[in-house]
Amino acid sequence: MARGRRRSAHLGTPLPPAPCVRPSPWHRGPDMTSDNTRRAYAQDWQHYSRWCRLRGDDPLPPRPETIALYLADLARPQDTSAGLSLASIERRLSGLSWNAQQRGFDLDRRDPTLAAALTDIRHRLNRPATTKDPLGARDILAMISTLPRDLRGMRDRTILLMGYAGGLRRSEIVGLDARRDAPYGGQGWVTLSEPGALLVLRAGDGWREVEIGRGSSDRGCPVHALEQWLSYAKIDQGPIFVRVSRDAKRILGGRLNDRHVARLVKQTVHDAGIRGELPEKDRMALFSGHSLRAGFAHHAEAAEHLVRAQLGIGSPPPRADPEMRFQVNLTRAAGL
Incomplete structure (x- = not known):
């Protein structure tokens, strides 16, 4: 020109x-x-x-x-x-x-x-790249819909919803205890309140807080699922996620191994038909327990510093004033 x-x-x-x-x-x-x-x-x-x-x-x-x-x-x-x-x-x-x-x-x-x-x-x-595909809120809802309506299904539904909404690692999910200062060798504890569930987790030499707010409906609400599980399983101390009998009618006690989370994700991804266009082997290779945490990191529509704090990336922020907690509902920000 x-x-x-x-x-x-x-x-x-x-x-x-x-x-x-x-x-x-x-x-x-x-x-x-x-x-x-x-x-x-x-x-x-x-x-x-x-x-x-x-x-x-x-x-x-x-x-x-x-x-x-x-x-x-x-x-x-x-x-x-x-x-x-x-x-x-x-x-x-x-x-x-x-x-x-x-x-x-x-x-x-x-x-x-x-x-x-x-x-x-x-x-x-600049978030760290993940080797597994992230799951979204629609995926999680499809996955929990495949679970049976018994104690095992109630427990596993809570694991999926809590893991996704909290951006939790496998070890952090199964390491949760129902009460503080209990000698059960866990990774942290949960405190329930009207706004949601406050998790206090081990982080290096200290502790970090994770806020899990209530969802937009009971179906996809991790806090509602946790309350139901604790009530029906009659758990008020010790590990939250424990083994269930084969007939799914009795609590056996004993903390779950973190490999259960990986197996649960793969099984429910399969049953929900997620990425069903791919060959079975390729589809299962895409997802693992980390897909819950990666899904929150990928899909949460919130300020970056809030997402990073939830994930425990970088220096942990100072403990929030109790009155300032749950100002942002990250559960709903992630689509639940």
Whole structure:
């Protein structure tokens, strides 16, 4: 394309001429941007403009709040397409900043709203990769629907719901005790209240708290499932998840091995027909007990620092004031 010729961006907002030919009145000094970069930036503006139009927004003036939502959507699209990498998102933001400047507007990348959005995206995209597929809330609901309505089914339903909503490791699930300071060799204990279940778990040399709020309905509520299990199994101390007789009518006692969680996930994934289009061997290789924890990490729609705290990633936050607990219901944020 000949230099100096105008090119139109989406929504009819023209790009300025090349800087050596009659620069626009708001042009700010020499622009050393290459032709290839200018073409990429024009495509960035077209994509952003189209996104704004679909939302009923105007791309001009460029508002940090709108751009923050746009960047978050690039990282985790609402449809089934894959999100962009961190480098691509930052490059896209550079394109929007350049386009805004050429149109006479300032877009400060240090704006608190934009900075917070980028921090969230960096943390989200830099989460450790998992070797097993994450399970979502719909998967969990399908899996628990395959369980029998007896003591064993009640126990296993609680394991799946608690493991997913708490982002728990296998050892943390089976290591839970019903009471504090009991000499049962567990990994932590549970305290039930009206808002939900507060788990206190071993974390290195200290302890960390995990809040599991009540779900949107009893069917998928991990707290309701736990209350039912404790009541019917008559467990008020010692390990929460224990062995059940073959006929599933009696509690035998004895803490479950964490391998039970892995076997339970694989069996219920199979029975629910999840990823049924794959060969049996390949399908079973995709899922394990870690799929519960990975599922929460992948699907929880909450601030990144809350998700990381729930997972126990990074330095543990200070103990929350009791009145400040359950301010955000992470169970519902994860889809239950």
